[in-house]
Amino acid sequence: MGLSDIGAAVLRRLDPETAHRLAILALKVAPLPAPPADDPVLTTTVAGLPLSNPVGLAAGLDKNGEALRGLARLGFGFVECGSVTPRPQPGNPRPRLFRLSEDAAIINRMGFNNEGLEAFADRLARRPRGTVIGANLGANKETEDKAADYVAGLTRLRGLADYVTVNVSSPNTPGLRDLQGRAALDDLLGRLAEARAGDRTPVFLKIAPDLTASEIGLIVEAGLDHGLDALIVSNTTLDRPETLLSPHRGEAGGLSGAPLKPRARAALNAAAEAAAGRLPLIAVGGIDSGAEAYDRIRAGASAVQLYSALVYEGPGLVGRIKRDLAARLRADGFSTAAEAVGSAR
Template sequence: MLNALSILARPMLLALEPEAAHELTLRTLELGLYPRPPSPAARSLEVALWGLTFPNPLGIAAGFDKDARVPDAVLGLGCGFAEIGTTTPKAQPGNPAPRVFRLVSEKAVINRLGFNNAGHAAALARLRARAPRGIVGVNIGANKDSADRIADYVAGLDAFYDVASYFTVNISSPNTPGLRDLQSPEALDALLSRIMAARDAKIAEGRPSRPVVVKFAPDIAQEDVAEIAAALLRHRVDGIAVSNTTLARPGAAGPTAAEAGGLSGRPLFCRATVMLARVYRATGGQVPLIGIGGIDSGETALAKIEAGATLLQLYTGLIYEGPGLIARIHAHLAKACAGRGVTSIAQLTGARSEEWAAKPLD
């Protein structure tokens, strides 16, 4: 019944202004009005990583649930994990509206939201109030007006340490001026030194280790990939998320494509997947990767894994394909495992990384 209603609701949501449609979606999920998967994901899709067992490798990317309103609903939809955020120490409204634009014919979105969120306190209160269930990561960022952005990331780790399954350090949004400067090797060293030292201090207190993932943009110059990869290996990060939205406009045309902001969705797929494969090759497959960008089918999900991903996240694909996409991806990945005679989806990670890394970005 709810599956049929979600199909009927999609044209209505697309008729609404994008942020209004997003708010309506969140409120519907808060009420528990969403389709459940017809059956659990196949055992072949389980992923053992960071001392955690992910029921399947698929999650929804940060930006969907900025304030930890619906992590349990995301898990209930059939995702193997949820990630809330990006959350910043202080609440901030983000950039002026309009700031989200659909490119329907390209199945894409441009946004320049600017880390709009209600701040650490609001998200933390919700996470503390929920019963512990499933894997829920926290994506942390810095306030636009912060005098010490690295301190904002450390504050995020401190605030959420006892409720986060893992952390994602988001230094890749194009919508906070100067944020991507933290991706430069020198700035990255400074950031990771403080983040990892803060985590080490928690461990020294007898608290459990929390995995730290760093999220990058798909617009990094090829000549910088090796140096950035070396910095990540040197600081022993637990994972790398590739990638965020792009400032490029591959496969996008028309007046809406000229809007400022980051592009997500189908046109991002090739660029993000090539960058994923290049990071996988540059790190020698030593660091688990989360593949993000342009996943809107079972075929694109499998391609991300073959390019080097251990986990996956999608978002824009759900806008155009609906929540049924999650079960379709599960079925395709399970079929791929069976067809190739492997017992775990992890055995397909990086199978075509060399081929993908050799492709042009767009």
């Protein structure tokens, strides 16, 4: 166990939100060394963005873009910060973050707590170079025209992020998931396409795992119709599997971590079936090993993202996943991760 993993073990003894805040502070100030160069077999591309490895950090850890320099040194192929809303907001009342240690899971009902778009943009303007940085956009809770909030985020962050993700799948903002319906999605994506005005920054859409295969198929077609660059599959779930053991299992909010695997896999399979190679996919949800990452890539994902597993395994998990993934790629005769995408379909 490395020093960073020991630190993660210490943080798990604290209140979850306090531990989260301390982790961000540590990543801001710790003099972390640059990670070793990635194995060339891990090379891939997502929406035209070249990645030295396909293992990314999911949104939610660094909501305000405070610790990008530290996060960039943990070995990720790309780092997604946010979610950010146009206006600052405190989010939901505490407690709002729960560890389900018995289940290697987390429930959160944070409610897009963040310092707002201006503070976020100022930090992105000073971002580290050499790492692909994405910005995850949300909508303010009290906003009636939520599509306008996404347009505001896209416009303000032009030239500051390598890609932006439109998050319409958080379960903790009332009415947000309604934007995944075809009519609302057509309106949202149409307005975003107009706001891009020739800007080539890729735009991704993050969807919920609690959708049917037909609903995911409609989202894929809407994305293709409006020039979406990739789909992130998927966010947290409102489902509560009967296998959950933790006394926190009844808390309201989105469930992430190991119990999300079946739903996230099913959503990815539905998206890959509908996309048929026409739209890049990024897999999220319960990815905690090289084997799981490899399975999602072979199922059709061009890249994967982690978050909850880091809480339980520590930041050393990134390197372990990359080493195992590289070994699996070579064992199956692939020269790059890109070659393995969809190979099990």
